[in-house]
Amino acid sequence: xxxxxxxxxxxxxxxxxxxxxxxxxxxxxxxxxxxxxxxxxxxxxxxxxxxxxxxxxxxxxxxxxxxxxxxxxxxxxxxxxxxxxxxxxxxxxxxxxxxxxxxxxxxxxxxxxxxxxxxxxxxxxxxxxxxxxxxxxxxxxxxxxxxxxxxxxxxxxxxxxxxxxxxxxxxxxxxxxxxxxxxxxxxxxxxxxxxxxxxxxxxxxxxxxxxxxxxxxxxxxxxxxxxxxxxxxxxxxxxxxxxxxxxxxxxxxxxxxxxxxxxxxxxxxxxxxxxxxxxxxxxxxxxxxxxxxxxxxxxxxxxxxxxxxxxxxxxxxxxxxxxxxxxxxxxxxxxxxxxxxxxxxxxxxxxxxxxxxxxxxx
Amino acid sequence: xxxxxxxxxxxxxxxxxxxxxxxxxxxxxxxxxxxxxxxxxxxxxxxxxxxxxxxxxxxxxxxxxxxxxxxxxxxxxxxxxxxxxxxxxxxxxxxxxxxxxxxxxxxxxxxxxxxxxxxxxxxxxxxxxxxxxxxxxxxxxxxxxxxxxxxxxxxxxxxxxxxxxxxxxxxxxxxxxxxxxxxxxxxxxxxxxxxxxxxxxxxxxxxxxxxxxxxxxxxxxxxxxxxxxxxxxxxxxxxxxxxxxxxxxxxxxxxxxxxxxxxxxxxxxxxxxxxxxxxxxxxxxxxxxxxxxxxxxxxxxxxxxxxxxxxxxxxxxxxxxxxxxxxxxxxxxxxxxxxxxxxxxxxxxxxxxxxxxxxxxx
Numbered sequence: 001x002x003x004x005x006x007x008x009x010x011x012x013x014x015x016x017x018x019x020x021x022x023x024x025x026x027x028x029x030x031x032x033x034x035x036x037x038x039x040x041x042x043x044x045x046x047x048x049x050x051x052x053x054x055x056x057x058x059x060x061x062x063x064x065x066x067x068x069x070x071x072x073x074x075x076x077x078x079x080x081x082x083x084x085x086x087x088x089x090x091x092x093x094x095x096x097x098x099x100x101x102x103x104x105x106x107x108x109x110x111x112x113x114x115x116x117x118x119x120x121x122x123x124x125x126x127x128x129x130x131x132x133x134x135x136x137x138x139x140x141x142x143x144x145x146x147x148x149x150x151x152x153x154x155x156x157x158x159x160x161x162x163x164x165x166x167x168x169x170x171x172x173x174x175x176x177x178x179x180x181x182x183x184x185x186x187x188x189x190x191x192x193x194x195x196x197x198x199x200x201x202x203x204x205x206x207x208x209x210x211x212x213x214x215x216x217x218x219x220x221x222x223x224x225x226x227x228x229x230x231x232x233x234x235x236x237x238x239x240x241x242x243x244x245x246x247x248x249x250x251x252x253x254x255x256x257x258x259x260x261x262x263x264x265x266x267x268x269x270x271x272x273x274x275x276x277x278x279x280x281x282x283x284x285x286x287x288x289x290x291x292x293x294x295x296x297x298x299x300x301x302x303x304x305x306x307x308x309x310x311x312x313x314x315x316x317x318x319x320x321x322x323x324x325x326x327x328x329x330x331x332x333x334x335x336x337x338x339x340x341x342x343x344x345x346x347x348x349x350x351x352x353x354x355x356x357x358x359x360x361x362x
Numbered sequence: 363x364x365x366x367x368x369x370x371x372x373x374x375x376x377x378x379x380x381x382x383x384x385x386x387x388x389x390x391x392x393x394x395x396x397x398x399x400x401x402x403x404x405x406x407x408x409x410x411x412x413x414x415x416x417x418x419x420x421x422x423x424x425x426x427x428x429x430x431x432x433x434x435x436x437x438x439x440x441x442x443x444x445x446x447x448x449x450x451x452x453x454x455x456x457x458x459x460x461x462x463x464x465x466x467x468x469x470x471x472x473x474x475x476x477x478x479x480x481x482x483x484x485x486x487x488x489x490x491x492x493x494x495x496x497x498x499x500x501x502x503x504x505x506x507x508x509x510x511x512x513x514x515x516x517x518x519x520x521x522x523x524x525x526x527x528x529x530x531x532x533x534x535x536x537x538x539x540x541x542x543x544x545x546x547x548x549x550x551x552x553x554x555x556x557x558x559x560x561x562x563x564x565x566x567x568x569x570x571x572x573x574x575x576x577x578x579x580x581x582x583x584x585x586x587x588x589x590x591x592x593x594x595x596x597x598x599x600x601x602x603x604x605x606x607x608x609x610x611x612x613x614x615x616x617x618x619x620x621x622x623x624x625x626x627x628x629x630x631x632x633x634x635x636x637x638x639x640x641x642x643x644x645x646x647x648x649x650x651x652x653x654x655x656x657x658x659x660x661x662x663x664x665x666x667x668x669x670x671x672x673x674x675x676x677x678x679x680x681x682x683x684x685x686x687x688x689x690x691x692x693x694x695x696x697x698x699x700x701x702x703x704x705x706x707x708x709x710x711x712x713x714x715x716x717x718x719x720x721x722x723x724x
Binding site: 059062064065118121122123124126128131132156157158159220237238239240260261262265266269270272273275276279280281283284285286287288303304306309310313340343348350351352353354355359360361 | 421424425426427480483484485486488489490491492493494518519520521581582599600601602605622623624627628631632634635637638639641642643645646647648649650652663665666668671672675702705706707708709710711712713714715716717718720721722723
């Protein structure tokens with residue numbers, strides 16, 4: 001962080017009051033310029049996940065009139081992707097962009113702020129975070145690490161992943177070596193798979209060399225970009241394990257507190273803007289990519305059998321209960337999510353879901 | 363609008379470049395303070411629709427350090443709600459907040475930017491506007507009026523409305539005097555209803571006095587606030603006519619162009635933030651309100667019969683085709699929407715919709 005004291009100024013950026021003041025009055029004001037680093041878990045400029053932080057940085061620079069300049073680093077450029085949390089916590093970088101389930105080994109229960117198997121979709125997660133108490137709990141969980149979290153993107157409902165064999169029953173999951181993060185990994189482990197996590201940049205090679213034989217990543221728009229159709233034949237839906245993954249912005253609290261109030265609000269509002277814009281991008285781009293995967297690359301799209309989805313949901317319920325029981329805070333987080341889910345499922349059954357049905361019914 | 367030239371300043375808000383400049387250099391800069399008026403079509407501080415513009419004004423004031431101060435007026439405070447479009451076009455107020463279908467009599471095809479019967483839901487509308495070409499078309503449509511539109515809120519899928527009799531077949535729609543705006547009004551007219559439009563503030567009295575005998579407004583959270591359960595017995599779903607109404611921010615182009623680039627981006631990003639935040643609020647609040655309507659007030663919730671929904675959809679398709687054929691621009695708007703809908707329906711059938719089904723299946 002670099003702060004320049006630029007001297008006396010006839011107009012202070014904030015705090016002058018809404019009437020602007022008198023041009024004859026000289027206000028002594030330190031005008032700080034911040035050059036910040038943002039480290040991310042995504043390949044530099046990766047569609048959606050990686051371009052959203054760049055959009056964020058551009059918006060913040062423009063809104064702040066060049067007073068807050070954020071340089072975005074892709075995975076591995078400054079540090080390995082899974083070191084983002086610690087780096088921002090320690091102040092090596094002022095900001096990070098990733099997903100909370102990558103930090104569950106450090107902040108217990110963090111995965112609840114990314115996505116929950118059979119949990120909330122994108123619209124519902126954003127609502128829980130911003131109007132259902134989620135954000136307060138998330139801040140409480142990250143406070144011991146000196147981090148302030150913001151929702152900053154969402155993928156929408158993902159695909160269930162890439163496989164080299166058909167999944168006709170639970171028996172076909174046994175023995176799978178699959179890349180999958182978060183609570184979904186725990187569910188698949190209990191179903192007999194060997195679940196491993198790795199960042200985006202390693203998935204293709206791991207599939208190609210047989211280190212893993214199945215993987216999920218995001219959805220057609222992103223999976224096409226990673227080239228996963230070159231290393232697997234079957235593409236399954238729906239993404240039961242990740243129905244609306246929240247991308248997170250984390251900010252070092254001391255750095256955040258050093259910002260003037262206007263810059264703090266600029267950071268918060270810009271995060272909100274990319275939180276929606278990333279979802280808008282996925283929503284617009286996924287189908288074109290899916291058509292390309294099927295028509296140009298011969299990918300076979302399959303629905304997971306009802307019996308498999310039901311069994312996975314049963315396992316998921318047990319996993320969620322156990323993860324909820326780790327600490328007093330995880331209990332409160334899980335209870336808040338569960339209450340919200342029950343309410344929103346009731347209303348969405350007669351609104352969003354009933355509308356989807358009415359729109360396409362023959 | 364009031365512009366104060368505050369004199370010389372050692373630091374310019376934008377354009378200094380990211381390195382902040384040299385404290386020894388004095389930069390001559392006009393630092394303008396704007397006191398703007400925003401007129402809205404909603405009752406002052408009405409939940410969601412009316413609080414979003416207030417949130418917007420607060421965010422803009424904070425992000426601009428008090429340089430852009432927007433005073434929000436509710437319907438009727440400065441001018442009647444349906445005069446918002448003309449007032450902002452003429453510069454009586456710099457900004458307005460409403461919904462595009464209120465202006466279809468002035469800007470042909472404007473209703474396509476609010477909502478279309480059996481069209482796109484909130485997530486899809488935001489995606490079409492921001493990543494599917496919608497915003498460019500919307501700007502083109504409002505350009506002759508000297509207005510710049512922004513998406514600034516969404517209600518999500520609405521309810522089909524309030525009735526004093528059960529709707530068991532299309533015959534029950536014949537003769538209904540119903541408050542309903544936009545393309546939905548045209549659909550119901552062709553089904554034999556007498557469709558009329560009126561702003562929120564007039565609906566309750568119109569129902570009470572029998573001027574109308576059915577109405578839609580938004581959904582449980584808003585309809586409870588209007589007290590519609592006191593004037594009707596049956597509450598129908600799903601909101602086929604308004605699956606995701608976009609609330610719009612309109613800005614007088616000359617006023618917008620008078621803002622410095624940082625303030626222009628602040629306006630744009632704040633609009634984006636309330637675009638999501640309003641939907642987040644409705645998503646969180648609707649079910650609690652619905653429970654109150656049912657348990658405390660005895661409202662009878664009903665689903666429109668499949669046969670009625672199918673027939674309404676057939677009529678809607680004809681109405682949309684005709685409305686699309688008004689001008690060269692409306693043809694392009696409708697074609698863009700139709701293409702987007704076809705793509706997004708295909709993908710959402712295997713993602714959002716398939717997930718809803720997997721989440722609740724027994």
